[in-house]
Amino acid sequence: MLSRVAERVYWMARYLERAENTARLVSVYANLLLDLPKGYTVGWHTLITITGIEEPFRKHYEQADERSVVRFLLTDAHNTSSVLSALAGARENVRTTRDLFPAEAWEAVNELHLFAREHALGGVNRSQRHDYLAQIVHGCQQLAGLLAGTLSHDAAYDFVRLGRNLERADMTTRILDVGVTTLQEQDDGAAALLSTLWINVLRSLSAYQMYRRHVRASVNGRDVSAFLLGDAQFPRSVRYCVDELDAALRRLPRSEAPLHRIAHISRLLTETDPRAIDREALHGFIDDLQLELGQVHDAIAGTWFPAPPG
Numbered sequence: 001m002l003s004r005v006a007e008r009v010y011w012m013a014r015y016l017e018r019a020e021n022t023a024r025l026v027s028v029y030a031n032l033l034l035d036l037p038k039g040y041t042v043g044w045h046t047l048i049t050i051t052g053i054e055e056p057f058r059k060h061y062e063q064a065d066e067r068s069v070v071r072f073l074l075t076d077a078h079n080t081s082s083v084l085s086a087l088a089g090a091r092e093n094v095r096t097t098r099d100l101f102p103a104e105a106w107e108a109v110n111e112l113h114l115f116a117r118e119h120a121l122g123g124v125n126r127s128q129r130h131d132y133l134a135q136i137v138h139g140c141q142q143l144a145g146l147l148a149g150t151l152s153h154d155a156a157y158d159f160v161r162l163g164r165n166l167e168r169a170d171m172t173t174r175i176l177d178v179g180v181t182t183l184q185e186q187d188d189g190a191a192a193l194l195s196t197l198w199i200n201v202l203r204s205l206s207a208y209q210m211y212r213r214h215v216r217a218s219v220n221g222r223d224v225s226a227f228l229l230g231d232a233q234f235p236r237s238v239r240y241c242v243d244e245l246d247a248a249l250r251r252l253p254r255s256e257a258p259l260h261r262i263a264h265i266s267r268l269l270t271e272t273d274p275r276a277i278d279r280e281a282l283h284g285f286i287d288d289l290q291l292e293l294g295q296v297h298d299a300i301a302g303t304w305f306p307a308p309p310g
Helices: 003-036 045-051 054-060 066-074 083-095 103-118 119-124 126-150 154-185 186-203 207-214 220-232 238-250 255-271 279-304
Strands: none
Touching: 003 045, 003 066, 003 083, 003 126, 003 154, 003 186, 003 279, 045 054, 045 066, 045 154, 054 066, 066 083, 066 119, 066 126, 083 103, 103 119, 103 126, 119 126, 126 154, 154 186, 154 220, 154 238, 154 279, 186 207, 186 220, 207 220, 220 238, 220 255, 220 279, 238 255
16 A cells, blocks of 8 residues: 555544544533533633644634634634544545545545535534534544445555544543533532533543443543543543554554554553542643654654655
8 A cells, every 4th residue: 555545544534533523522512501500601712722723723813702713613724623624634535545435435525525514604603503513423423434334444444443543532532621621710619510511521422321331320520531531342432542543553564663652552541540630630641641642643654654745
């Protein structure tokens, strides 16, 4: 497989996962607005901080209010990680590697991109936002299922697994960080928010039923964090994604460098119990995981992708 083709397949999977999870991230806050007790507020600027796009946001918006943040995350072409930009990137990468993918994949990603573009205003308006986000998540899941069921599980599919699971692990930590950071911003009366907040975090990752089935405890921050970081069987937990990355890497040649980075993350997850550390330490641990995941990407790119033009 040519290195430039591997890179496009990898980024196609990352862009699809990014579009789905950015939609989920916005959904956390949108649902919180509906469920919060009277008198409580959430700061929309937190989403910009957590997604690491403060600098480009400040270039184009003066205030981090709800409409500006949602527009920047969902539809703004200046944000290369917005839902619309991510779907455009996924579409372009499928278009340029169409001989690798089943025809249905091209049709599905094209239709999803058209929907996101034509209904972009619906995502910004609060009254239509839920339906818009649900359609984006559903479309991305359809594509992931289509690829799993119809694409040969050869090297191309291994790069799909790498892109999908690396992006998913990163976004799971960011959505979990929404809960941790939001609580840090509240006063001592935040106890009333706890259950509402963590239920929304679980639901944003479609994890609520699996949490209740396997944890069998009340919904609380410590158990939710332990579940989303360390559960080995839930497909959106960081542990599951790391195990999937390890399995995909072992099927590819010359994978020693990225496997070394994955082994380091695996040790961190094994040695750290989120239930035994305070909120500030958990926030720091999540930051460390995100940096480590970034290094996994660097190792993958350095091993298989063409060097950037000098």
